[in-house]
Amino acid sequence: MKILNDLTGLFDFRISIQYIKNMIKKVLNFIKENNMLQNGDSVVLGVSGGADSICMLYVLKEISKFINLKLVVVHVHHHIRGKEADGDMEYVRKICDKEHIPYEIFHIDAKKEAIARGMSEEEAGRVCRYECFAKVQEKYNANKISVAHNLNDNSETILFNLFRGTGIKGISGIPMQRDNIVRPLLCVSRKEIEKYLEENHISYRTDKTNFETEYSRNKLRLELIPYIKENINKKAEYNIVNAGKMLGEIEDYLEIETNKTYDEYVDENEEGIFISLKAFEIHPAIAKRIVRKGIEKKAGKLKDVTAAHVESIINLAKLEVSKSVNLPYNIKAIKKYKGILLSDLSDIKIEKIKEIPIIVNNELINENPYNGKFKIDFENNGFSVDDIQELLYTKWIDCDKIGSLTLRNRKEGDYLVVNDFGSKKKLKEYFINEKIPKEDRDKVLLLADGNHIVWIVGYRMSSYYKVNSNTRNIIKIEFYN
Known part of the structure; x- marks a missing residue:
């Protein structure tokens, strides 16, 4: 490759086109057109050892000759695929040593992380990977993170999100860059990547799980998209990605209008x-x-x-x-x-409490129970049913129907009235229907009149105590989180 003369601007060079391999030229133009990388950038590369990330490593290494990129590789071992994953790690280590590129290797237990974070293994692995990238970015004072999604990944993502029922943003595809994360291979197909590696005698690792059709995305890649290309349009993936790009432009406009x-x-x-x-x-x-x-x-x-x-x-x-x-x-x-x-x-995070009496024999004896988190007032004479609002943590109650009012947690035999016909439901059944976790049910605050629950704080009140046109005396109860 030959540098003809220097230029100012994004790239301080001009390259003689005939000396540049097609892959390098294509990615370089893509980077330049989308202002992904600047001369002198320090870039963290996420490298798994597969074809895409190995291609990205070698392509950016070539490009770094012209825009002076400083590269550092990150490999994350997820401890899912046993010896195969060990082989991936050693291969990445070997490549980095051979090419004199600094690298960092992290070990995570994706299964444990998934349980701890309440995520799928795939999602937990992705989150952990980006956390590792961020650590290395800070350590090396890097300003960009590069990951190896390609054009096929983009078309699969658009279709996958379309079938899931996401909005325009989801079917706009994978962004070329977001914040400090760039994806320089989005302009090239998987076929182009494999051809580049083959022509340059570069080996790579293969994840066998990518060929297991029990996974939804693999079905898209291995079965649906090949069928579409063969029977409908061989350029389907390019058309899908172009449609996603147009939708992305619409998304940008709608976002501006939404914010207004x-x-x-x-x-x-x-x-x-x-x-x-x-x-x-x-x-x-x-x-x-x-x-x-x-x-x-x-x-x-x-x-x-x-x-x-x-x-x-x-x-x-x-x-x-x-x-x-x-x-x-x-x-x-x-x-x-x-x-x-x-x-x-x-x-609302509340611990179990002792019973706190509020109204006894129609007399208000505690205006601010539970450390002042409740405020209880009698409404003035001019208050009407029309003044009542539907608020989650403020309720108006027919005071004349209350025998006594106590703030407490649940007890055996608790119930509430769930409609205007007087139908009763056990509190336990209500908790089950509302899918309130068992460990939280003993902590839910209740305003109770004996075993009749007046108000399940933060949820609903008993229909029996609701104010109507016949109500004479009203109390207003507010809860402050």
Whole structure:
């Protein structure tokens, strides 16, 4: 390869094209067009030993001759595949020693991490890998992390997410770069990668699990996509990726519009995230994105939130009555008078308490029980049923129906009335139906009138104690988390 003369700008060089192998030229142009890497960048490479990552290592090593990249390799041993994984590790070590590239090797127990983090082994492995990359980035003061996803990976991801029912963002494909993570091989196919390695007599490791069709993604790669290419369009993967790119541009525009409207229609407070019903009157493309943004703000992630979940909230907003739907990450969407409340009930961490009397013989004897986390007031004469709001941690109760009111945890024989017809349900059955974990049931705060539960704090109150047009004396009870 020959350098003709220096240029200023992103790359301080011009390369004589006829001396550059097709793979190097293609990746180099892709990096330049998308401003992925700068002259002098220090880059952490995630290298498993497979064809993609080994190709990335050698291609970036060649490119580093022209843009002065400083490379460091990271290999993560997941301790899943036994001797095969040991072989992968030794192969990466051997390559790095041969090419004089510094490297770091990490050992993780993916199975244990999956259990500890409540994830699948695959997801836990991915999270741990990126944590390892970040550690090496800090150690070497690197400013970029490079991973080896290719064009085929991108088309598979788009199809996989499409079939799962994700939104536009999910079917936009794998981003070329996000924050400090770059993917320089997204422009090349798996076939091109294997050809490059073969022509340059570079060996690589093969993960046999990639050929096991019991995994959904493997079925896509090994069965569905080959069928589509053979029977419908041999360029299907390129067309899928191009469609994803166009959708990505639409996604960027919609994100800008969503951010403009989110603050107007959404209120974030101690009860959760409240989305005004007015948000559901605007174009559904924006309304649905507002819902997704609200869930992401509450849960911190969206990975398991599908289009069906979002649609369930859109339908919830159309209802006249108060209902709720359960969402991933222990989020509950609750229909309120003027909107939808996204609440995480696990936010309230409460230990078991001793019984605290509040009302005895119609006399309020404790206005601020449980260390002031409750506030109890008698409403003034001018208060009416129309003034009552549907709030998760504030309730208005018909005081005349209360014999005594005690704050406590559950007891044998507890029950509540679940409708206006007086139907009773055991508290135990309610907990089971609401999927409240066994270990948490003894800690749930209850306002009780004997064994009749007036209010399961943070969940619902008994229909028997609800205020109606015949109610004369009303007490307002608020819980502060």
